Amino acid sequence: MxxxxxxxxxxxxxxxxxxxxxxxxxxxxxxxxxxxxxxxxxxxxxxxxxxxxxxxxMIAKPDWGIHSVTCADGRDHLVSVEKLVSRPFGDLIHFEVQGRDPQPRRVLLVAPMSGHYATLLRSTVVSLLPDCEVYITDWHNARDIPVSEGKFDIEDYTLYLVDFMKELGPDINVIAVCQPAPLTLAATAYLAEIDPKAQPQTLTLIGGPIDPDATPTEVTDFGNRVTMGVLEEMMIQRVGMKHKGIGRRVYPGLLQLTSFIAMNADxxxxxxxxxxxxxxxxxxxxxxxxxxxxxxYLAVMDMTAEFYLTTVERIFKNSEIASNSFTVNGHPVDIGAITDVAVKTVEGEKDDISAPGQCVAALDLCTGLDDAMKASHLEPGAGHYGIFAGSSWRNNIRPLVLEFIDQNAGRTRKAKAAAKPQAARRGAKPALKAVP
Structure with a gap:
């Protein structure tokens, strides 16, 4: 194969x-x-x-198709997409609402890189635009990235998130949807150790596999049943002749789509x-x-082989996030180092991909965070898609997330300001806690 x-x-x-x-x-x-x-x-x-x-x-990248948005002044404002940071494997983009003053709520949506483009969150973006300045990670199709650009695994993904957060500043509110939730949590903890002042203001994790073994599903069972050797042999191919990434090892989007459809073929x-x-x-x-x-749904993208394989091995099989043993470039990441970032988890009662219990496990890992800065929500009757793009998101979850952001805006700023003198006394390079 x-x-x-x-x-x-x-x-x-x-x-x-x-x-x-x-x-x-x-x-x-x-x-x-x-x-x-x-x-x-x-x-x-x-x-x-x-x-x-x-x-x-199946081979088309969908357009964002967000032309205008109605704001609080009752007027329709044109929306343009601006690229703030351009990287080989993904960009940081901003939805600029023209003719409107900058909004105090600044939100970074971390889109999944699990077979679909970031446009999967189009309706999520539209729902947030009237009240927020919205930024999103726009991941690239691996088949279009030349081999000369090197590898891209979950550690590289985490470092991309670190750079994007530092670019946007400490008043950003991060919302990670599904697959990137554990890596976004790790990126926040990494910042807490190496650059505390660059941490985001709040972190909302929606339907992500922080602890896949907390509530096993068909997805987690598959990851545990199949060996890495078999998985590599069955799922990994090399990009063909007609693309810029010719020869790059990938988990092809068409193969992923076959799996998606097979789950609900009838x-x-x-x-x-x-x-x-x-x-x-x-x-x-x-x-x-x-x-x-x-x-x-049919517009799929290839993932780099190393990203797919390290996700399965380190997040699902070895549970490195759940056991607080994740490392980035040899640096042990201690999730307990998060002390100034308010964290909220959102789960759907009927979620059969990331079942209830998997995402809320993040709160137990944040041992250094005051309970007053932790929150969780279980949406009754909601499936996986509904908790970030369906009626459950629009009617119930979105207002709760915005309320959470507003409640913690002043509190997190004060906490960071109080922590600055202490961080200065520790020196430029904070001591790292060893992970057993």
């Missing part, structure tokens, strides 16, 4: 299906066939349209069957619910 030929074979299958869909749509839509009333032709054209769109989305099959009938009846639209969801 670890060959360019297998990567190119998957792309060939995808390309062929896109071509078959386009051909079926064009052939069955031939004007001359309108002289014959044949429902089979309508169904063929509908199948072709749905198939072509689905397979073409539901996805029914959704596409229903969409074909809607297209045949003329009831479908370019931005109907099916297309809005699957245009994003």
């Amino acid at each position: 670890r060959l360019m030929a297998s990567y190119d074979f998957m792309e060939t299958v995808r390309n062929t299906n896109e071509w078959l869909g386009a051909s079926a749509r064009a052939f069955a839509s031939y004007p001359g066939f309108a002289l014959m009333a044949n429902p089979a032709l309508q169904m063929t054209a509908a199948w072709g349209e749905v198939t072509e769109r689905a397979y073409s989305r 539901r996805h099959a029914a959704a596409f069957q229903d969409q074909i009938f809607r297209v045949a009846r003329g009831e479908a639209g370019d931005r109907d619910p099916h297309n809005r969801f699957y245009d994003e």
